[in-house]
Amino acid sequence: MNAKVREVFTLRGEALKLGEIVGQGGEGAVYDLAAHKNHVAKIYHRPLEQQRIDKIRAMGKIKTESLEKLTAWPTGLVCSKDSKPIGLIMPKISGRKSIHQLYSPKSRRTDFQRVDWRFLTRVAANTARAFAAVHDNACVIGDVNHGGVLVAQDATVRLIDCDSFQVSYLGQQYLCEVGIETFTPPELQGRSFSGIVRTPNHDNFGLAVMMFLLLFMGKHPFAGRYAGTGDMPISKAIEEYRFPYGANAAAVGMARPPSSPELAIVGPRLTKMFEDAFSQRGTSAGRPVARDWVAALAELEANLKQCSANSSHWSLGSSPCPWCKMEGATGVPLFSTVVPAGGATLFDIAGFQRQVDAIPHPGPVPTVSEKNVTPDPNALKIKGHARRTNFRAGIAAAVVGVAGLMMAQIWVAGIALGVFLGLRGLLNRDSEAAEYRRVAAEAATQWKNAQSSWMQRAGPDAFDRQKTVLAALRREWDILPSKRVARLSELERNRRQAQLHRFLDNFEISSAKIESIGPGKKQVLESYGIETALDVERNKLYSVPGFGPKTAQKLLNWRRSVEARFVFDPSRAIDPRDIAQIDQDILGDRKRLQGALILGLEQLKQTRAQILAAREHSRPEMERLRLVLDQSSANVAAISG
Ligand SMILES: Nc1ncnc2c1ncn2[C@@H]1O[C@H](COP(=O)(O)OP(=O)(O)OP(=O)(O)O)[C@@H](O)[C@H]1O
Ligand SMILES: [Mg+2]
Missing domain, CATH: 1.10.510.10 (Transferase(Phosphotransferase) domain 1)
Structure with missing residues (x-):
């Protein structure tokens, strides 16, 4: 437009002094009005067509309360010195x-x-x-x-x-x-x-x-x-x-x-x-x-x-x-950092630890002691019977053997042994003894299985493991302050890089003029998380549909031209947003740990309750199995003793 225009006129002839430009568009520039703080004037770059003039007039007529509240509805035309409409007046919209x-x-x-x-x-x-x-x-x-x-x-x-x-x-x-x-x-x-x-x-x-x-x-x-x-x-x-x-x-x-x-x-x-x-x-x-x-x-x-x-x-x-x-x-935060004042520090870690320590250790797995048993009377009988059987068979074999000796016939010794074994076999009660042994073996297996499950369920291992987990979480909690300090000093070391990143991040693709990148392409880039010069990286660009090497190069050139304008300022403080980001991350860790600790304490309580319940409810069965084991071993011992 006519950059020299400094004064415009309302239709009624009132003179208006144009102030600073508050914005520029494709069609016109918007100016402050010296004497009307709540209004601005838009002055068109080109002469106004009659259609547009009539439209602005009509708009002045259909102004409603809601339009006034929700839009910058034009209130009238402004003209040049020679009474030609060159723009419009509208409410000033600021702070937006x-x-x-x-x-x-x-x-x-x-x-x-x-x-x-x-x-x-x-x-x-x-x-x-x-x-x-x-x-x-x-x-x-x-x-x-x-x-x-x-x-x-x-x-x-x-x-x-x-x-x-x-x-x-x-x-x-x-x-x-x-x-x-x-x-x-x-x-x-x-x-x-x-x-x-x-x-x-x-x-x-x-x-x-x-x-x-x-x-x-x-x-x-x-x-x-x-x-x-x-x-x-x-x-x-x-x-x-x-x-x-x-x-x-x-x-x-x-x-x-x-x-x-x-x-x-x-x-x-x-x-x-x-x-x-x-x-x-x-x-x-x-x-x-x-x-x-x-x-x-x-x-x-x-x-x-x-x-x-x-x-x-x-x-x-x-x-x-x-x-x-x-x-x-x-990895890109979507909303600004909210660090609730003292929010996470409300968690009383010392009090929490006292709660953990106050949970009594369930103690070692209780032993199910050996039972006082006496062998089955029947088992004792089998033992006596075996002795008698051997004796009787021995006598018979000896008789045959002596006869053989007297006949000086060596083969008779063989017959004697045969007689011994044959008679012993006829007279003994081996199948009953075998049954005692089978019962004992089965009792031993059952006991072994029951005992390992007893150790697992009634032993303190699960409780100890849970305490180890809690202790590890606690250590992680304790180092949070030093983790924050370490990240801050890393920020200090990487100040140049951080300043460069901030600088690049200030150049928005949406408002930049980049060869071959129109509004459609810009919108696609944004939809793939590429918003500023900082985001312009070859790999990232290649993952966006419709961005081949040629288009990508145009963007990379633009990034390079922006980067060339960067000057490191060693006197500039670290950007508070970077510190806020660290605080946000630490806060996230704190919340995660707090959740894990609270859950861990609950699990510890539950584990202990489960151990005690196992002890109470599995004990009778353990006692029974122990008795079966001891009884059956005593029986076997009796048979073979
Ligand atoms: N009522 C207003 N109060 C304050 N600033 C305004 C107002 N209207 C427009 N602006 C500023 O002026 C700029 C240009 O205004 P506007 O969009 O009306 O111009 P335009 O030339 O018609 O633009 P386009 O080419 O997008 O149609 C806006 O982006 C805004 O920054
Ligand atoms: Mg317009």
Whole structure:
């Protein structure tokens, strides 16, 4: 535009002094107004067409309370000295950031500290509310994009760039003839916007995309991996209804980016709304409208629960926590660090240790002592009988033997032995003795088995093992402070690297001008977790669908050009966010250990109770088996003694 313009005029001829530029867009620059703190003037770069002039006039007429509250609705035209309209006046929106800064995890941690999924849900609902206000007044946003939605730290939302909206007034349609492909519905993909009358249902597609970006950590609903051949840019995926998070994803050859959450994390009602918004049904029968989102998101927010492992995680309570899972897979924290003041130190480790020590050791495994038994009378009889049998057979054999000697026949000795053995065999009670031995052997085996299970269940080993586990956890707990110190000094040693990383992390791809990287490609990169110059690494880029060596090189060159501008400042303190990250990690360890210790103590108590119960309830059976063993061995001893 006319950079020299310093003064403009209202239609009534009031002179307005332009102050500082507060923002620039493709169509115009926005200025502070010296005498009107609550208003700004947008001065167009090019002369205004009559259509636009009429639209701004019409907008001034249909201003409503809700539009005033939720948008930067133009209030009138401003003219040059020669009374030609060159811009508009609108309320000044300050203290807000683009919605993009909120839904991208990296910028969120800097620009929206201390926000969690509840906040994102609320902002989503407020965005839908603003859309509803526009639709209620027969207007259509048309060019839905993240630059047009500004969010405050209290989660309220204001729409800007309203002069590009499609406005209906007194039977006249003032069109919106622009749009961004990543927010454009399938039915308009690839078409020129000129002369197209936009409908709320077109907006409702862009709205659903924005809802998705907010709830799914900046991932675009149509960025995914395509199983077929060739590229599948976002615009094509939208046009062909290839929604990688949908129930139909596999059928349309799509898979969601690795480590992205599944659609179900938003609950059944919103799952269905996303499915409806992104399917053919949405085009033909209508997509969920803005007020549907308001109601469903309010319900979602009301049902969110805090994760027990990480206090900055809120979800519907599915297990595992979707954010723990995602952070675990990517190593990138999704929300700003929340270190509750003194939160984890409330755990009284000394008191806890006293509880552990107060649990009495169950003592050694009790012995089941030998029983005083007397051998079976029958067994004793078998023993006497055996002696008598030997005696009788011996006599008979001796008689034969002596006869043989007298006949000087050596073979008679053989017969004598035969007589001895034969008679002994006829007279003895060997089968009964064998039965005693079998019973004794069986009793010995049973006793051996019972005893090893007794040692296991009634012995103190399990208790001792559990105490070792607790002691190891305790040692881990005790070294947490030194672990923190070690990590801090490592931070100190790696200051140059850390400063470089921070520097690179400040360069967002979304707002950079990079050759061959348009909004569609930028959105894909974001959906794969590549947000800033720091994330631009060859390997990472190769894992993003549609990024071959050529495109990757363009990004790498850009990163190199950014890196070349880095100057290390040794006097700069360590970034507090790096320290906060360490504290967050240590806090995570602390919580994990605290949980493990509490669980471990419970297990120790249970183990002890189980040991004592085993002693009490298995004892009678042990006593019985011991008796059987001792009795049967005494019997065998009696037989063979
Ligand atoms: N009402 C407002 N109050 C304060 N700042 C504003 C306001 N409206 C716009 N801005 C700032 O000015 C910038 C440009 O505004 P706007 O988007 O309306 O311009 P544009 O030229 O129409 O942009 P585009 O090319 O995206 O259509 C915005 O990004 C924002 O930073
Ligand atoms: Mg505009």
